[in-house]
Amino acid sequence: MKLTGVELRTIEMPLVAPFRTSFGTQTVREILLLRAVTDDGEGWGECAAMSDPLYSSEYVSASADVLRTFLIPALAACERLDAHQVAPALQKFKGHRMAKAALEMAVLDAELRTRGVSFARELGAVHDQVPCGVSVGIMDTVPELLEAVGGYVDAGYLRIKLKIQPGWDVEPVRAVRERFGDDLLLQVDANTAYTVADARHLARLDPFDLLLIEQPLDEDDILGHAELAKTVRTPICLDESITSARSAADAIALGACQIVNVKPGRVGGYLEARRIHDVCAAHGIPVWCGGMLETGLGRAANVALAALPGFTLPGDTSASDRYYRTDITAPFQLDDGHLAVPTGPGLGVEPIPDLLEAVTVHTEWLPL
Numbered sequence: 140m141k142l143t144g145v146e147l148r149t150i151e152m153p154l155v156a157p158f159r160t161s162f163g164t165q166t167v168r169e170i171l172l173l174r175a176v177t178d179d180g181e182g183w184g185e186c187a188a189m190s191d192p193l194y195s196s197e198y199v200s201a202s203a204d205v206l207r208t209f210l211i212p213a214l215a216a217c218e219r220l221d222a223h224q225v226a227p228a229l230q231k232f233k234g235h236r237m238a239k240a241a242l243e244m245a246v247l248d249a250e251l252r253t254r255g256v257s258f259a260r261e262l263g264a265v266h267d268q269v270p271c272g273v274s275v276g277i278m279d280t281v282p283e284l285l286e287a288v289g290g291y292v293d294a295g296y297l298r299i300k301l302k303i304q305p306g307w308d309v310e311p312v313r314a315v316r317e318r319f320g321d322d323l324l325l326q327v328d329a330n331t332a333y334t335v336a337d338a339r340h341l342a343r344l345d346p347f348d349l350l351l352i353e354q355p356l357d358e359d360d361i362l363g364h365a366e367l368a369k370t371v372r373t374p375i376c377l378d379e380s381i382t383s384a385r386s387a388a389d390a391i392a393l394g395a396c397q398i399v400n401v402k403p404g405r406v407g408g409y410l411e412a413r414r415i416h417d418v419c420a421a422h423g424i425p426v427w428c429g430g431m432l433e434t435g436l437g438r439a440a441n442v443a444l445a446a447l448p449g450f451t452l453p454g455d456t457s458a459s460d461r462y463y464r465t466d467i468t469a470p471f472q473l474d475d476g477h478l479a480v481p482t483g484p485g486l487g488v489e490p491i492p493d494l495l496e497a498v499t500v501h502t503e504w505l506p507l
């Protein structure tokens with residue numbers, strides 16, 4: 140397969156409701172999409188970066204720039220390109236994992252469509268549907284939160300994740316646990332909002348029997364998480380800190396996490412995400428698939444990944460209507476708390492041209 144060019148496309152998708160985390164509020168999701176054009180066919184990639192460098196150092200316009208200036212040109216040298224060559228070809232460029240992941244995803248999709256193989260099959264999926272959780276933002280009041288959680292429970296979501304920050308942690312968790320009972324699978328995500336000095340405060344979450352507390356401390360603070368794990372009984376799960384299979388192995392060895400959130404964008408692609416799955420499985424560490432408010436394209440690939448055997452906890456792989464009134468692909472719909480794993484070649488879904496056009500704010504063709 141020879142890459143002939145890549146189209147970069149920026150879209151803006153309004154969210155059905157504002158989504159507030161410890162680092163900010165999203166009302167519109169700006170997303171960079173890639174269309175890889177090869178002599179054999181095309182493939183789609185979706186970049187996980189957000190508009191601002193608040194979740195991690197990456198952001199949409201920086202991802203577009205590094206793709207345009209360095210990453211896409213670096214693939215010109217590959218005469219017989221396949222997805223496994225993408226990461227090695229880009230390795231000399233530091234960081235920018237979300238941009239690299241998007242490019243690898245587009246090449247992998249093109250390759251798999253040509254071969255007639257689905258993402259799920261290629262990655263090693265063992266399920267044809269995956270159990271779904273939902274991530275619930277910070278609200279102004281506890282009654283508002285209870286109403287939002289109630290709506291998701293009624294819709295069939297099998298696990299609730301509450302976004303927390305200092306001042307919005309023990310009381311909302313207590314209220315949700317009291318209202319929805321002990322059987323509700325419940326977890327929290329701090330997006331790095333605490334320090335190790337908050338260990339005793341975070342231990343106040345222990346009585347609520349949470350599945351996990353996700354990324355309480357700074358992404359660099361691996362030893363802090365290991366220290367925290369000595370005070371807090373709730374299992375610690377890392378998200379932002381895990382950027383590769385190696386960093387996952389290190390964090391596990393240091394006792395910094397008992398569970399790992401796998402996000403392909405954060406770790407440089409679906410192939411590295413699978414290696415993290417394998418490392419964690421070898422250590423008996425459960426993993427689950429995170430989310431970055433993806434369109435149907437990224438969701439299709441995430442759902443395929445979440446069908447691997449080590450993904451034993453429900454993911455942030457919610458239905459399309461949790462995010463968008465209109466997705467750019469056929470919508471993913473919840474069926475008894477599950478999403479079906481696509482079976483068609485490649486991602487198994489594609490953008491619907493009119494819907495894609497309607498949300499596009501910029502396109503750029505980069506010939507190789």
Ligand code: SMG
Pocket residue numbers: 158160165194273274328330378429430431432433455456457
């Ligand atoms: O895609 O359902 C989703 C979002 C899940 O909470 C979610 N993602 O830290 O895990 C996380 C956040 C990162 C994005 S927040 C805008």
Ligand code: MG
Pocket residue numbers: 328330353354378379400429
């Ligand atoms: Mg997280």
